Amino acid sequence: MQRQNIFHQSFEVTKEQRQALHGHKSYILWFTGLSGSGKSTIANIIERKLHELGISTYILDGDNLREGLNQNLGFSQEDRKENIRRTGELAKLFVDSGIVVITTLISPYAEDRKEIRKRVAKGEFIEIYVKCPLEVCEKRDTKGLYKKARKGELTNMTGISAPYEVPETPEIVIETSQYSSEECGQEIINYLKINDYLTY
Ligand SMILES: Nc1ncnc2c1ncn2[C@@H]1O[C@H](COP(=O)(O)OS(=O)(=O)O)[C@@H](OP(=O)(O)O)[C@H]1O
Numbered sequence: 484m485q486r487q488n489i490f491h492q493s494f495e496v497t498k499e500q501r502q503a504l505h506g507h508k509s510y511i512l513w514f515t516g517l518s519g520s521g522k523s524t525i526a527n528i529i530e531r532k533l534h535e536l537g538i539s540t541y542i543l544d545g546d547n548l549r550e551g552l553n554q555n556l557g558f559s560q561e562d563r564k565e566n567i568r569r570t571g572e573l574a575k576l577f578v579d580s581g582i583v584v585i586t587t588l589i590s591p592y593a594e595d596r597k598e599i600r601k602r603v604a605k606g607e608f609i610e611i612y613v614k615c616p617l618e619v620c621e622k623r624d625t626k627g628l629y630k631k632a633r634k635g636e637l638t639n640m641t642g643i644s645a646p647y648e649v650p651e652t653p654e655i656v657i658e659t660s661q662y663s664s665e666e667c668g669q670e671i672i673n674y675l676k677i678n679d680y681l682t683y
């Protein structure tokens with residue numbers, strides 16, 4: 484990899500100026516959790532609520548990114564690492580553009596999530612652990628993936644044949660087997676309000 488002839492370019496308009504134009508801060512709402520835990524459902528609710536509050540948002544969804552930007556990646560530990568790294572870099576660019584970016588990747592490895600936290604300024608990485616027991620996710624099985632994994636038709640399935648490392652100190656934990664999706668969404672909005680994330 485040739486990095487020695489690369490020169491970082493700076494431009495006149497700053498992240499802070501873009502944030503001021505939008506009228507709010509920009510940051511990453513990084514959802515992490517098992518397949519079927521509720522990441523996409525809650526992200527959808529959050530985006531709607533933020534949109535109604537006049538906040539500019541964008542969702543980076545794991546499945547959707549794998550259709551394009553990350554289409555050459557599978558589900559080995561190495562590929563997941565690259566998947567998270569690329570998505571983290573993309574999310575960082577969204578933050579620089581002044582937009583609130585919501586990511587909904589399983590992101591099962593603690594180290595990969597920590598790397599992204601290190602790449603952005605303090606307070607710009609809000610880790611949201613979507614907590615839900617494997618048995619509940621498996622019962623939901625909205626995509627039929629757990630069934631396939633149990634039958635041996637799908638390898639490296641998170642929670643079954645690949646690990647999920649629970650976040651140690653996430654900013655927010657939501658329990659989707661205990662509370663309704665609206666209640667979980669509201670909990671995140673409350674966190675953002677209390678911690679002054681909804682204004683500039
Ligand atoms: N083996 C295996 N394990 C887990 N998930 C699988 C697998 N194969 C396909 N899928 C589908 O891919 C979605 C997860 O992709 P991600 O990019 O979020 O995964 S990761 O963060 O790189 O671990 C995941 O989406 P969610 O169910 O929304 O989590 C599935 O739709």
Ligand SMILES: Nc1ncnc2c1ncn2[C@@H]1O[C@H](COP(=O)(O)OP(=O)(O)O)[C@@H](O)[C@H]1O
Pocket residue numbers: 516517518519520521522523524525587623625658659660661662663664665667
């Ligand atoms: N409290 C809840 N929060 C989120 N999803 C819930 C909840 N209760 C039931 N569900 C259901 O669980 C499923 C979660 O699927 P999804 O949001 O696609 O999960 P993920 O993106 O983590 O794979 C959806 O069918 C949703 O309707």
